[in-house]
Amino acid sequence: MTQEFDIVIIGAGMVGAALAAGLGQEGFRVAMVDxxxxxxxxxEAAPDIRVSALSAGSERYLQSLGAWQNILSMRATPYRRLAVWDEAEHPLSNLIPRTVNHVEFDAARLNTPHLGHIVENSVTQKGLWQAAEAEPTVxxxxxxxxxxxxxxxxxxxVTLENSQQLTATLVIGADGAQSRVRDMAGIGxxxxxxxxxxxxxxVRYQGPVQDITWQGFYPSGPRAFLPLYSAGAAHPGESRASLxxxxxxxxxxxxxxLGNEALMTEIQQGFPAELPQLTHIEARGSFPIARQHARQYSAGRIVLVGDAAHTINPLAGQGVNLGFQDAQCLQNLxxxxRNAGKGLADASVLSTYExxxxxxxxRMMYAMDAFYHLFSNQTPPLHLIRNLGLGAARALPFARDQVARYAMGVDDELPAVIRTLTSRLPGLNQL
Known part of the structure; x- marks a missing residue:
């Protein structure tokens, strides 16, 4: 038996579920497959080891989908400050006071209650599934x-592994970095x-829930702290975090x-001094880092969103936020x-999306790459440049705050001067 839909979304992670909920709100007949x-x-369970820093812009989008209240009813931790500093030891470090290479962004300066929320991926996904399930056409x-x-x-x-068939005007691939939909569409x-x-x-640590997330940069790579929630009555005086x-x-x-005790010792010695005293390690995992970009975002009646279209260095936690921006853009288009009487897979519609x-x-790929190469080395000139750059960010709070408002989704566009500079960066068109 073949079922007919307007749109079939393949992949029910955070981005796919967001699109299902949003398109369902618009009255489209949607199938979400996973x-x-x-x-x-x-x-009562320990937190999901996978967490994301959802920007204020993503929060607004999730509110419009009816998913944000679902998420807040489970677990979400607001962060009001974000700090970045250079921890590399080098003779040139002695030329610059340590306070110069420390930059902190504060929600109060940006006239916003918070910069974003740290949320477990499974919680965000669950909240979006609930929103999608509430739509009668999904x-x-x-x-x-x-x-x-x-x-x-x-x-x-679309033929499923159980032999069920679905027909649709448009197929959306939201099935992640190793997307089978992308392969089936012949997109490299x-x-x-x-x-x-x-x-x-x-981890669990001693002390209250913190309102700051930070990254200290070492030549071997950054080390980051993302606050979560109180560990509860079972662990009085303790809170949870993701490192x-x-x-x-x-x-x-x-x-x-290493065993947990030995690993805790390594972390306390290897992380910046700002890390609170750890009490327990609950889970650990690792993954490779790659930058990947689809050569095109659509082929015929297939279009890609989120990690199926692009993955970036997770340095600033922007991956899922970019995916939500894809979803919101495609939903509106x-x-x-439909209102203009065009087909959903019309070439002009999908090319406008791309x-x-x-x-x-x-631009975000390029920015994360530049950040990665600038900080992940011990070359003396670059060490000096990055310290001077952080110092300049401290000295130019207006420009710094304008960029922060864009990165956090508070403002929709970068300042004009920054847009001009990024448009002229060499190699941008090759990404």
Missing amino acids: RAPGPEFDP TILAGSGVSGITQTTESAT VTRNQYGQQAMIIS VWYDAPEELARLKS LKNA KQRRPANR
Whole structure:
């Protein structure tokens, strides 16, 4: 039996579920397909090891979908300050006071209650599934992956692994960095594998929940602290956090081989002094870091969003926020196309989506790459430049705050002078 829909979304993670909820709100008949079952939430369980820093812009989008209240009813931690500093030891460091290379962004300076929220990925996904399930025109098909996609001039047919078939005007690939939809569409990628990997460690620490997230930069890579929530009555006086340690694969392999007590000692010695006293390690994991960009965002009746279209260095936690921006853009364009009497897979609609999203995604890729190469080395001139750069950020609070408002999604555009500079960066068109 074949089921008919306007749109089939393949991939029910955060970005796919956001699109399902948003398109359902617009009255589109939507099927959301994923091999995995729906996310679960247990308030007594330890946090998901995968967390994201959701920007204020993403928060507004999730509110419009009806998902944000669902998320707040589970777990979300606001952060009001964000700090960045250079921890590299080098003879040139003696020329510059340590306070110069320390920059802090504060929500109060930006006239906003917070900069964003740290949320477990499974919590965000669960809140979005609940929003999608509330839409009568959305059908969720979990438990079976996709075995094939065929296209004609009239429609696309998605065949599931259980032999079920779905027809639609448009197929959206939201199935992540290793997207099978992208492969089935014949869309290639450019890919750059970084020398570092990232280790995520879920911990408890002594003290109240902090309102700051920070990154200290070392030549081997940054080390980050993301606050979570109180550990509760079972662990009085303790709070939870997620730590991220970027380093060479062999160093992370050594760290992963350690027992919890030994690893805690390594963390306390290897992280900046601002790290609170750890009491327990609850979980750990690691993943490689790569920059990847689809050579095109659509092919026929197939269009890509989120990690299926682009992955960036997770340095500033912008990946899922970019994915939500993709989803919001595509949702609006599809609504406008229907109102104008255009087909959902009309080439002009999908090319407009790519024209709007590719430059924004590319700019963020370039910025994260530049940041990565500037900080992940011990070259004396670059060490001096990055310290001077952080010092300049302290000395020019207006420009710093304007960029921060854009990065956090408080403002929709970068300041004009920054847009001009980024448009002239060499190599931007090759990303």
